[in-house]
Amino acid sequence: MNNDGTMDVVLTDLQGRLNCLMNDGTGRMSKRSCGDTFAFGIELGDIDGDGHLDVVYGAHEYEGSPTGVALNDGTGIFRKSWTLPSINGWGTVPEVAVWDLNEDGKLDIVLSRAGVLYAGTAIEVLENLGEGRFRSQFFPLVEPPAGYDATAEANEWNNFVHSIRFSDVDLDGHTDILLIANGRGPHAAEIHGSILRNSGNMTFEHVRNRTAGNPVKVIEESRFLDDPKLILSRLEPAQGAPTVTSASRAFQSAIKGLEVPDSDMASYVDIPDPIQLPESGAAIVGVKDFQMSQGRGSFGLLISWGGELLPIEVCVESYLANKFTAYRVRFSESGFGGVSAFNEVGTHSCMGQPGYAGDWELAPEGERMGIRALLRDISTHGKSIIVGLPELSDQEKIGVISDIY
Numbered sequence: 098m099n100n101d102g103t104m105d106v107v108l109t110d111l112q113g114r115l116n117c118l119m120n121d122g123t124g125r126m127s128k129r130s131c132g133d134t135f136a137f138g139i140e141l142g143d144i145d146g147d148g149h150l151d152v153v154y155g156a157h158e159y160e161g162s163p164t165g166v167a168l169n170d171g172t173g174i175f176r177k178s179w180t181l182p183s184i185n186g187w188g189t190v191p192e193v194a195v196w197d198l199n200e201d202g203k204l205d206i207v208l209s210r211a212g213v214l215y216a217g218t219a220i221e222v223l224e225n226l227g228e229g230r231f232r233s234q235f236f237p238l239v240e241p242p243a244g245y246d247a248t249a250e251a252n253e254w255n256n257f258v259h260s261i262r263f264s265d266v267d268l269d270g271h272t273d274i275l276l277i278a279n280g281r282g283p284h285a286a287e288i289h290g291s292i293l294r295n296s297g298n299m300t301f302e303h304v305r306n307r308t309a310g311n312p313v314k315v316i317e318e319s320r321f322l323d324d325p326k327l328i329l330s331r332l333e334p335a336q337g338a339p340t341v342t343s344a345s346r347a348f349q350s351a352i353k354g355l356e357v358p359d360s361d362m363a364s365y366v367d368i369p370d371p372i373q374l375p376e377s378g379a380a381i382v383g384v385k386d387f388q389m390s391q392g393r394g395s396f397g398l399l400i401s402w403g404g405e406l407l408p409i410e411v412c413v414e415s416y417l418a419n420k421f422t423a424y425r426v427r428f429s430e431s432g433f434g435g436v437s438a439f440n441e442v443g444t445h446s447c448m449g450q451p452g453y454a455g456d457w458e459l460a461p462e463g464e465r466m467g468i469r470a471l472l473r474d475i476s477t478h479g480k481s482i483i484v485g486l487p488e489l490s491d492q493e494k495i496g497v498i499s500d501i502y
């Protein structure tokens with residue numbers, strides 16, 4: 098960033114600042130604030146051609162965070178900025194990339210754009226004309242119907258481009274733009290593995306994957322996994338009886354004196370070698386109603402914990418694009434062991450149903466009652482728990498866990 102021959106790092110803090118990690122030449126990095134820019138996606142490139150790397154940045158234009166270029170003053174500080182024009186209705190800019198697409202020596206900019214709550218997918222190509230001027234070409238790739246009003250990021254029109262790569266894939270001498278998105282969902286085929294084919298002179302044509310003119314072959318993610326048997330053996334859960342931990346003691350005293358209604362234990366499939374959960378000290382001894390598909394679903398577990406046998410219900414929502422899987426437990430109504438005193442713990446929703454909570458969103462009393470330790474165990478060992486269930490074949494287990502981040 099300061100042209101002293103050692104590689105530095107630029108980070109966005111998502112709060113209006115750029116932070117630079119400056120390398121002293123031995124690999125020791127010192128952190129300093131190096132600009133006032135709100136950004137989600139950033140990329141480095143010398144956009145003004147003065148020999149110093151600048152930062153191209155994008156965020157949510159409709160929330161007052163313009164897309165632009167922060168200019169390096171030569172010392173690794175970004176004082177000045179060029180704001181790039183916004184595009185009405187396409188103000189989400191989750192990914193930015195730079196490449197000299199017409200080989201005129203000036204780096205051009207490619208933006209991934211989406212609508213509010215990621216409804217709709219588009220690409221903008223900005224040709225660098227020099228001196229802060231750009232010529233825009235806009236390519237809407239998936240457009241929601243007119244009047245569509247998204248209520249959540251999880252909507253059928255969300256297939257945003259999360260990575261942009263450059264390569265001359267058709268070997269005609271012009272660098273093409275490769276688009277990488279979530280490979281699932283109703284519009285994945287239009288976006289994932291598609292290209293903006295460069296015909297020279299900054300003319301581009303969108304070519305879907307698996308169509309003539311697009312030689313990109315998408316290889317299923319599962320092909321990159323190890324031997325399935327190895328995956329399962331690596332995820333094998335700990336087995337054994339419940340143990341006494343500080344969380345199990347806390348839970349035992351919390352449940353003391355509460356009425357634990359009888360449950361229909363016979364409806365659970367027995368787990369002959371119970372799955373041990375290390376932090377809470379609980380052991381999973383039964384399972385029922387296992388239903389998982391495309392990274393979402395629920396199942397019932399029978400756990401032995403704090404001297405009680407309790408039925409609980411686990412709800413799973415996996416967000417591959419966000420690299421996060423939410424494991425929540427149900428506390429409402431017949432939820433957590435059927436004990437009504439726990440109902441109010443379930444302050445969040447899962448798959449549209451209220452009365453759930455995960456460890457990261459649990460109210461403080463959950464800590465006191467030891468429940469957070471159990472939820473943390475389920476979050477941390479979610480895949481191992483699934484691998485330890487007797488109901489599923491190896492093939493089914495591999496299918497389910499490969500859908501979960």
Ligand SMILES: [Ca+2]
Nearest residue numbers: 098099101103
């Ligand atoms: Ca440096």
Ligand SMILES: [Ca+2]
Nearest residue numbers: 143145147149
């Ligand atoms: Ca520069």
Ligand SMILES: [Ca+2]
Nearest residue numbers: 197198199203
């Ligand atoms: Ca150029």
Ligand SMILES: [Ca+2]
Nearest residue numbers: 265269271273
């Ligand atoms: Ca090409």
